[in-house]
Amino acid sequence: MKVLFKIKRFNPEKNEKPYFATYEIDAEPTDRVLDALHAIKWQLDGTLALRRSCGHGICGSDAMRINGRNYLACKVLIKNLKQPITVEPMMGFTVKKDLIVDMDPFFAKYRSIKPYLINNEETPAKERIQSPEDREKFDNTTKCILCGACTTACPSFWSNSNYIGPAAIVQAHRFIFDSRDKGAKERLSILDENSGVWRCRTIFNCTDACPRDIDVGRAIGEVKQAILKGST
């Protein structure tokens, strides 16, 4: 079938402002948007720039705004979208070229919540013991692939880019609720700061945007509760 695309283009070496370009390609209804972007790049216009790697929703490279909502381009099928299909870079990050945005500030926020197991106790000869129930408490947030779809769907982030954003909170949740971790206090105090969880206005765009079906809103809620209680 013929599919019409409107893609927001920007080349820092040529353009002062972004503009929309239109492309028509042949595609199967079951093709991914990524397949279509490849077809455009490989058949019509080699200058189109995008990030992608695994092609099936695990590496987190190709988060972008498609028909006004964040998706991974490799995880949304053409048949599920209205035409023309509009593709734009994620909102709220600096655009580097076409669909490629600057991810460095995003990863800096991720690093700020100390995203590693904190436990200075002596390690046992074998594994630490953790019950399946304790393991389950943070299962959902271990799925995060740091694609940025949640953070760039958040109106609180759009209005204040200092906000640490849902992705960093999800990553903090993964450790705060891990029974083996002893760093909850440090992380909760970071998240209690002005740029932390209280900027969340429970709009839940993040949950809708997550391509990994993480209940982001709930994870943020649990972190807020932990701050109020002073413990997990």
Next chain:
Amino acid sequence: MNTHHQYDAVIVGAGGAGLMAALEASKVSGVSVAVVSKLYPTRSHTGTAQGGICAALGNVEPDSWEWHMFDTVKGGDYLGDQDAIEILCREAVDLIYELEHMGLPFNRRPDGRIDQRNFGGHTREFGKGPIKRACYAADRTGHMILQTLYQQCIKQEVTFFNEYHVFDLVLSEGRAAGVVAVSLETGEIHTFHTKSVLFATGGCGNMYQITSNAHTLTGDGMGIVFRRGIPLEDMEFFQFHPTGIYKMGILITEGARGEGGILRNGKGERFMERYAPTLLDLAPRDMISRAIYLEIREGRGIGGGDYVHLDLTHLDKEVVEKKLPDIADFVRTYLGIDPVKEQIPVQPTAHYAMGGIPTDVEGRVVIDEKGTILPGLYAAGETACVSVHGANRLGTNSLIDIIVFGRRGGRHMAHFAKGTEFATWPKDASSYLQEEIARLKEGKSQESAAAVRSELQETMMRDASVFRTESGLKQMEEKLRELQGRFKGIRISDVGNAYNTDLYEAFELGYLIDLSEAIVGGALARKESRGAHSREDYPKRNDAEWLKHTLCYQKNGKLELKYKPVVITKFQPQERKY
């Protein structure tokens, strides 16, 4: 920004092997370490590994590293080097605990210890029956390994050059002296002067039309060293994983069969009963992929077509949702079917290069059949060939390989760097890359890299995949000569500097064509069938003549093949039955 950098140790690639090497190297005091990767580390392909990582913990049933070693030797059809396999299986046990201590969220037994499940080719008591050896984190084990290692790198403040694409290795005074890269953002050439360099750039499955590999897995490390006169080992052994989603190649983990999934042909038969009566659907991947091809050839594909079914419908819904959530999601997203109720159409998908850059057990690159080391040059992970996987890798062993040999390589390169001075930096170090970029940007033909690539993928799939014949391979050899010629003139439509992915994809295609030549050259010469290399005209394994590793060199545009012996310690070659 400064475009010339100096570090004691430089690691190229930020997947599991690269990150493990970086962690280990940066523990050595006084050694500066940098990781250079064309991707953000968390995008690396380790993250897509699903089912598990094997180690003989014995948490569910008694196990021993010797059984694991036997399975790995036999799974590799006796081509793996047994000294290296012994290290792999022995060190696996402590390294699983170390990963757990780093925070890896493994699934747990009711008593709180790490849970383990079945996986293909892993057995108890030297082949008596399947064993639960694979430690796992749902069906995102690789994702959790990649995340955990990256988290530890953040903790240790490892230096990263993200989105710097390495295109050349610099040799000087008979040693590795550095690498040359391009900043994807600016297009500037950056040079890295170093005392030791480790390639951990992953696999190269994109020469095949149907592949589980990421688009970015283009064999860069293998291709770079190959052009610098370093051989590649055992490239003819390329694994096709039996269960890729039909037409897409997306992987459905062997863990799905480990949890009880069954393969069925068009008649609904559990056809593996005929091919591997003991291990059935948990036979090694090479055997199952061949069985699927044979069923299809006999007209027993689904509806007579070119795929079979993976049946999970008899499993508890809870098992599918809890232990295989990602694959359930893939099947629902891409096929629009519910794996709890409907069978999944699958076909073999190009998955893993057993071959690669030859190394010893310390990760040092070995450049000939006599074991000569190239000082300062290292490789680890899929890009390397130690060789622990022999002619066919067992499921989960890639993950333990990257951890065990990533660590060993990282440790050795750091100590080596500490005890040596920098080799002289050649003045013209970046001239090769500058010339290549200029040549590609000025290509005169009207053909795009994409057109050449899709022809490569179609023909390699047809003539150099699961089954091979002399005539098919010769035809492919001819085709590769033609594609090399056409590649020389391809047209790049983006002549800018910022994120010129058009240009870099062309470089990647160049590597894929070179590596295809190594695969086809090795396969044509090897007149036997062993592991993943299956010659229809030579259907039997021939230990008398072919129990040896291939070393393939590229010299003046021509291939040269040499051979070196296999290291055999504990297990003498036997017929391989399951």
